[in-house]
Amino acid sequence: MKRVLTIVGLVVLVLVVAAVGGGAWLLASSLPRMNGTVEVAGLQAPVTIRRDARGVPHIAAASADDAYFALGYVHAQDRLWQMESMRRAGAGRLSEVVGAAALDTDRFMRTLGLYRLAERQAERLDPATRAPLDAYARGVNAWLDAREGALPPEFLALRFEPEPWRPADSLVWIRLMGLRLTMNWRRELLRARLARHLPPERAAELWPPYPPDGPVAVEATAALTRGLPLDALAVALPGGPGVPYGASNNWVVSGSRTASGKPIVANDPHLRLTAPVLWYLARLEAPGLTLAGATAPGVPAIILGHNGRVAWGFTNTGGDTADLFVERLDPADPSRYLSPQGSRPFVVREEVIRIKDGADEFLRVRETRHGPVISDVVRTAGDLTEADTVLALAATFLRDDDDSPRAVWRMNTAADAASFAAALEDLHAPQQSIVFADTGGTAGFVAAGRVPVRRGGTGRVPSPGWSGEADWVGFIPFHGLPRVMDPDSGRVATANHRIVGPAYPYYITDDWDPPYRARRILDRLDAGTQSVESTVALQLDTVSLMARELLPLMLAVEPASPRDAGAVDLLRTWDGAMDRERAEPLLFTAWLAFLNRAVYADELGDLFESYAGLRPRFIASVLRERQHWCDDVATDGTVEDCGTLLVKSLTEAVDGLAARLGPDMAAWRWGDLHQARLHHRLFTRVPGARAIADVDVATDGGNYTVHRGAGPVSDGDDPFPHVHGAGLRAVYDLSDLDNSRFVIATGQSGHPLSSHYRDQVEDWRDGRAFRLDAPDRAGARLVLTPAPQ
Numbered sequence: 001m002k003r004v005l006t007i008v009g010l011v012v013l014v015l016v017v018a019a020v021g022g023g024a025w026l027l028a029s030s031l032p033r034m035n036g037t038v039e040v041a042g043l044q045a046p047v048t049i050r051r052d053a054r055g056v057p058h059i060a061a062a063s064a065d066d067a068y069f070a071l072g073y074v075h076a077q078d079r080l081w082q083m084e085s086m087r088r089a090g091a092g093r094l095s096e097v098v099g100a101a102a103l104d105t106d107r108f109m110r111t112l113g114l115y116r117l118a119e120r121q122a123e124r125l126d127p128a129t130r131a132p133l134d135a136y137a138r139g140v141n142a143w144l145d146a147r148e149g150a151l152p153p154e155f156l157a158l159r160f161e162p163e164p165w166r167p168a169d170s171l172v173w174i175r176l177m178g179l180r181l182t183m184n185w186r187r188e189l190l191r192a193r194l195a196r197h198l199p200p201e202r203a204a205e206l207w208p209p210y211p212p213d214g215p216v217a218v219e220a221t222a223a224l225t226r227g228l229p230l231d232a233l234a235v236a237l238p239g240g241p242g243v244p245y246g247a248s249n250n251w252v253v254s255g256s257r258t259a260s261g262k263p264i265v266a267n268d269p270h271l272r273l274t275a276p277v278l279w280y281l282a283r284l285e286a287p288g289l290t291l292a293g294a295t296a297p298g299v300p301a302i303i304l305g306h307n308g309r310v311a312w313g314f315t316n317t318g319g320d321t322a323d324l325f326v327e328r329l330d331p332a333d334p335s336r337y338l339s340p341q342g343s344r345p346f347v348v349r350e351e352v353i354r355i356k357d358g359a360d361e362f363l364r365v366r367e368t369r370h371g372p373v374i375s376d377v378v379r380t381a382g383d384l385t386e387a388d389t390v391l392a393l394a395a396t397f398l399r400d401d402d403d404s405p406r407a408v409w410r411m412n413t414a415a416d417a418a419s420f421a422a423a424l425e426d427l428h429a430p431q432q433s434i435v436f437a438d439t440g441g442t443a444g445f446v447a448a449g450r451v452p453v454r455r456g457g458t459g460r461v462p463s464p465g466w467s468g469e470a471d472w473v474g475f476i477p478f479h480g481l482p483r484v485m486d487p488d489s490g491r492v493a494t495a496n497h498r499i500v501g502p503a504y505p506y507y508i509t510d511d512w513d514p515p516y517r518a519r520r521i522l523d524r525l526d527a528g529t530q531s532v533e534s535t536v537a538l539q540l541d542t543v544s545l546m547a548r549e550l551l552p553l554m555l556a557v558e559p560a561s562p563r564d565a566g567a568v569d570l571l572r573t574w575d576g577a578m579d580r581e582r583a584e585p586l587l588f589t590a591w592l593a594f595l596n597r598a599v600y601a602d603e604l605g606d607l608f609e610s611y612a613g614l615r616p617r618f619i620a621s622v623l624r625e626r627q628h629w630c631d632d633v634a635t636d637g638t639v640e641d642c643g644t645l646l647v648k649s650l651t652e653a654v655d656g657l658a659a660r661l662g663p664d665m666a667a668w669r670w671g672d673l674h675q676a677r678l679h680h681r682l683f684t685r686v687p688g689a690r691a692i693a694d695v696d697v698a699t700d701g702g703n704y705t706v707h708r709g710a711g712p713v714s715d716g717d718d719p720f721p722h723v724h725g726a727g728l729r730a731v732y733d734l735s736d737l738d739n740s741r742f743v744i745a746t747g748q749s750g751h752p753l754s755s756h757y758r759d760q761v762e763d764w765r766d767g768r769a770f771r772l773d774a775p776d777r778a779g780a781r782l783v784l785t786p787a788p789q
Contacts (some may be wrong), residue, residue, distance in 0.1 A: 003241065029149025031751055032077035032157070032747050032778035039787040040146050042138035043069055051780035054757035055748035060284045065135040067286040068300040070166070070784060072139025078295035079280055079750040081154040083140070083169075084162050085681065088297050090172035091115035092353065097158045099356040104236045104377075110351040111365050112370050112398065114179070118171040120400060122765060125167075129406045133167035136300030140165035142784075152751055154682055164412055173299050174404050174429075178397025180271075181430040183245050184459065184511055185322035185393060186237070188611055191461045192324070195222040197607060206600075207510070207624055208617045222735035225462055228391050232378040234610060244270075244703065244710035244724035247513060248315035249539070251493035251521055252443045254486065260735035263437035265286035266535045267304055267313025268726035272577045275678040275695050275758070276750040277727035279304075281742055283772050291412055292772050293742065294728050297750075301408045304730060307742060310420045311732030312411065312436040315494045319431040319451045320509040323472075325370040325465035329388050337368055337390070340468035344369065364420035370394040370465055391595050392465060394472065396450045397429040404428050407448075417485070424448035425478045433482075433494040437734050443493040447499055449473045451508055457505055476506045493521045495706075514617050516545040516704040535731045536741055538706060541768040546616045546704035547576040547588055553623040554591065557646045564650050566665060567591075578702040578709065580671030587668075588722070589711075591651035593719050595619060598645040602633045612714035614703055639777045671698030672722035674709060676759065678746050690722040693752040697765050701725065729769060741769035 018067060036053055045062040047070045057074045061067035062300060075083060088094045092109035094102035109115075122133070141164045150156060194203045239245070247270040255261045271278055279294040282302075293305015304313055330336040330343040337344060353361040366373040368390075375391035396402075403426040410423030417438040424434060424446050431449025452472040457463055463470035482499050485628050496513035524538050548701050559565040565774065574584040599622055601608045603672040622629045623642055630642040652667075661668050680693035699722045701709030710724040726745070733739040745764045749756040763770070 003392075013528070030148070030152055031754055033148065034782055037783045037785060038075070038146055040784050041787045042135075042141035042142055043786040045786065047784045049074060049784065050775040051782075052773065052775040053626075053779070054281075054759060054770070055754075055780075056281045056283070056772060057748075058772070059285065061284070062288040064286045064289045065131060067284040067289055067291075068132040068135040069139035069142070069267055071284060071295065071300055072136035072141075073143045073784065074144035074282070075280065075295070075297040076140045076165075076460070078748055078754075078756075079276060080143075080162065081152050081682075082750050083165075083298040084155075086176065087115075087169040087172060090118070090176050090352070095353055095355045095358075095361070096425060097160050097356055098679040100358050103353065103355065103361060103774075105238050106353050107361070107363055107377050108236060108374070109682070110353065110363055111374055111377050112393075113365070114175040114371060114398075115168065115172050117398065117400060117402075118168040118175055120751075121171050121402065121405065122167045122339075125405060129409045130167070132300040132409065133170055133405075136170060136354075137167055139167045143165065153753075158684070168301050171405055173296055173716070174402075174408075175397055178395070178429040179576060180245075181316045181396055182322045182397055183318065184320045184509060185324055185395065188324045188461055189230060189234055190579065190607075192225045192605055193234065193610070194604070195461070196238060196602060197226070197231075197605060202603070205621070205629075206611065206618060206665060208621045209731070210642075215442075219750070224464060225391075227389060228326065229378050231606075233391070236378045240693055244272075244712070244732070247496050247708060247710070247724075248516060249495045249521065249706060249726075250315045250433070250435045251491060251525065252313075252437050252445065253525060253530045254437075254443045254490040254510050255441050255734075257525070257530055258735075259349060259529050260443055260733065262733070262735035263443045264530055264532065264535050264734065265311045265313055265437050265443075265732040266539060266730070267278045267315075267435075267436055268539050268708075268729045269304065269314060270710070270725050271727055272724055273676055273722065273727060273745060275680050275693065275746045276488065276748075277678070278747045279728040279744050287435075289413075292737070293730060293741070294744070297406075301412055304728065306415065306732050306737050308410055308737060310411075310414050310417060310436055310438045311734060311737065311740070312420065312434055313730065313732075314432045314434055315445050315496060317431040317433045317494075317499065318496050318509055318513065319447070319449065320460075320507070321429065321431055321449065321451055322393060322396075323370075323452070323454075323459040323470065324462040325368070325392045325394060325405040326462050327368050327370070327373070327390050327392050327465040329390070330387075339369060340471075342465070346373070349613060357407065368392045368465065370471075371398050381520060391462065394452075395429075396431075396452070399428065399450075402428045405553060415720050416440060417444050419486070420444075420736055421446055421483070422467070433496075433499060435492055435494065437732070439734050439737070441734070442486060443492070444485040445483060445487070447508075449481075451481070451506070454508065458510065460510060476508075480506060482508075491522070491524065491525050493518055495521060495536035499720060505720070514546065514704065516549075516616075517706050517708070520545050532733050532739060532741060534730055536729075536769050538768060539729050540700070540728070542578045542700045542702075543578045544578050544702050544705050546614075548580075549576075550592065550616055550620060551576075554646055557643060558649050560651050563665075564647075564654055567650065567654050570665070578670060578674075578700055578705050578707075579672060579697045581669055581698045583665060583668040583670070585670035586657060586666075586673065587653065589614070589674075589702065589713075589720065590597070590614075590657055591650050592619070593713050594649035594652045594656075595645060596713075598649045599629050599642075603629070604710040609714045613711050616685065616704065655722070668698075669698075673718075674699060674711065674722055676709070676722040676725070676745070676765070678753065678758075683752065689752070695758050695761055696748060697761055699725075699765055706725075729764070736775070739771060741771060743769040 092106040257577040290308030351363040407426035414420035437443040495517035497515040498512040678695035681691035683693035701707035709722040
């Protein structure tokens with residue numbers, strides 16, 4: 001990686017020197033052309049692309065195919081590096097351009113085989129679903145062929161040119177989102193690792209939502225997974241400990257509760273914050289086609305938005321849609337594994353990973369009847385011959401018969417709420433909680449996606465693969481999934497919390513998020529008539545019901561010093577608002593982070609960072625009834641109580657903040673340390689480029705507020721930055737869809753030198769959202785015309 005960064009740094013330095021010396025044309029030439037007329041191959045008729053003041057393209061075409069062509073063209077203009085890095089990540093080909101630093105990620109992705117699945121998927125698509133993918137690919141490639149200047153700076157830095165775009169490059173995005181949003185198998189892995197360190201009843205207590213009097217599923221897990229490289233596998237997986245995942249908010253309010261008499265839909269998906277963010281706004285118009293909202297560069301569709309008749313929004317359901325299976329090798333032939341029907345051969349393929357400035361890596365991938373063997377990712381050839389078990393991953397996003405692309409196309413073309421709901425039957429992975437409404441006034445909700453029905457067990461921990469006892473025997477029927485049309489209450493909100501009651505006949509998951517955000521949303525919705533403006537304001541709500549719940553338990557202490565007593569006094573009168581101009585959010589978050597460490601770092605040892613977080617439900621359970629966790633197991637003959645840990649962790653928190661911000665507590669501000677890190681994934685590693693490519697801005701919110709500002713709280717050195725949250729906020733007005741409001745966290749462009757790279761940051765921070773109005777006639781206007789045959 002150091003070599004890669006050196007190259008990037010040198011290239012950036014050369015570009016800066018060139019600019020100073022009169023070579024600014026090189027930098028300018030890598031910015032896309034926004035005006036004029038360009039002849040391109042693959043187009044049926046002229047297309048006009050107007051840009052509004054924020055650079056959002058408004059595409060007017062004579063056919064749907066040409067509209068999707070133009071979307072591919074503008075995506076390539078503005079976000080080519082994002083598209084390139086996405087498809088290379090999905091294909092396990094990052095090492096080709098960045099070197100051995102990406103080898104672990106590539107090995108894992110090749111083992112999963114996401115791109116192979118996307119290629120096979122592309123071949124079996126029906127013509128209606130395939131057509132937008134083909135048109136889009138032609139548009140991307142038309143820009144690659146027609147560009148007049150340099151490629152975006154990432155390509156210059158890494159010294160390579162992109163290959164032509166293919167439909168499989170778009171389809172792999174859906175597979176990647178399935179991987180990103182399917183988190184339960186990682187929790188299975190963590191539970192299995194904890195089972196080696198803790199008694200089963202203590203390990204079960206770490207997840208309070210699991211019924212305290214229920215069966216202890218982890219009891220046999222330590223023996224079952226003995227010999228498997230679980231710790232090494234956890235290290236090798238993309239992402240890392242303490243990094244927030246998933247989450248989002250959405251809600252739909254029926255016309256009976258709105259000022260307009262028509263529904264309102266709201267959505268703010270929460271993902272890792274980067275520059276640029278995942279989302280790209282666009283509007284497409286063609287005969288029979290109107291689409292507006294958030295696209296994902298690389299994909300020819302509106303992922304979150306409206307089609308002129310129906311509006312929709314997603315949150316991650318968090319369903320248990322992936323399982324780890326421990327497969328036992330056949331003692332008589334280790335090239336086979338055991339199943340309920342007897343010995344079976346592995347499906348084996350050989351992968352070659354090209355590495356920039358390095359020798360090729362050869363990878364042998366094995367698959368069982370459940371899925372790919374992921375434990376091979378971290379095993380050497382010697383390990384493979386000595387092990388008697390392997391770990392395989394079964395996941396809905398790894399199935400060959402996934403029809404999710406068809407669902408996306410049907411959603412984009414749905415005529416009303418009923419046809420939109422019907423389209424969701426094809427959405428297989430990842431499972432999403434989807435709210436929607438149509439201009440006729442119908443509102444609805446479906447938790448769409450395949451959820452396995454198991455022969456036995458719940459998939460909370462790895463299961464024996466040879467017995468078949470936890471095998472998948474089908475999926476929850478589509479019409480058996482949680483759903484409602486025109487709810488009697490007049491509103492539905494989802495925030496990753498539990499969406500079914502105890503009478504629901506199927507198992508979805510035990511790993512629901514705490515209901516703090518959902519409760520706050522519903523409280524605000526029930527407070528009065530809703531409007532577009534009140535909905536935009538609700539998305540910015542910063543009150544932490546989590547803080548309001550925990551503080552009474554934490555404040556029952558006698559502080560160790562007058563300084564600490566001052567902190568307690570501030571927190572006693574605080575209303576829980578995670579406001580960037582206030583000191584209390586800093587005090588509370590730091591205190592809770594140190595308290596988490598004090599409570600369970602001694603028991604978890606090396607696994608502390610893998611589990612660590614603010615963990616409010618667990619901490620509340622400890623302070624209320626499980627105070628045995630407060631005893632430090634590392635001390636002999638002394639039994640510590642929770643009051644002692646509360647006092648100690650408060651002092652540590654105030655000490656740490658004073659060291660960073662000075663002794664004057666009244667001058668501390670949440671925004672001093674809680675800043676959105678909108679960082680460029682490549683250039684953030686290069687000091688010379690970081691100042692241009694990275695965006696840092698003080699923000700409101702916390703991990704459990706509607707306005708979500710989640711941080712890496714297991715990072716003892718810096719737990720405060722806002723690294724995960726709503727990169728997009730959207731509100732849809734079904735009385736007038738042109739009155740819908742949008743904002744993204746950075747800007748439309750992925751080019752650090754573009755005026756649209758960061759021009760939405762302040763609007764996003766301060767809660768200003770805008771309409772996708774027709775651009776000013778005097779604004780940027782690019783016309784694409786068919787090249788002569």
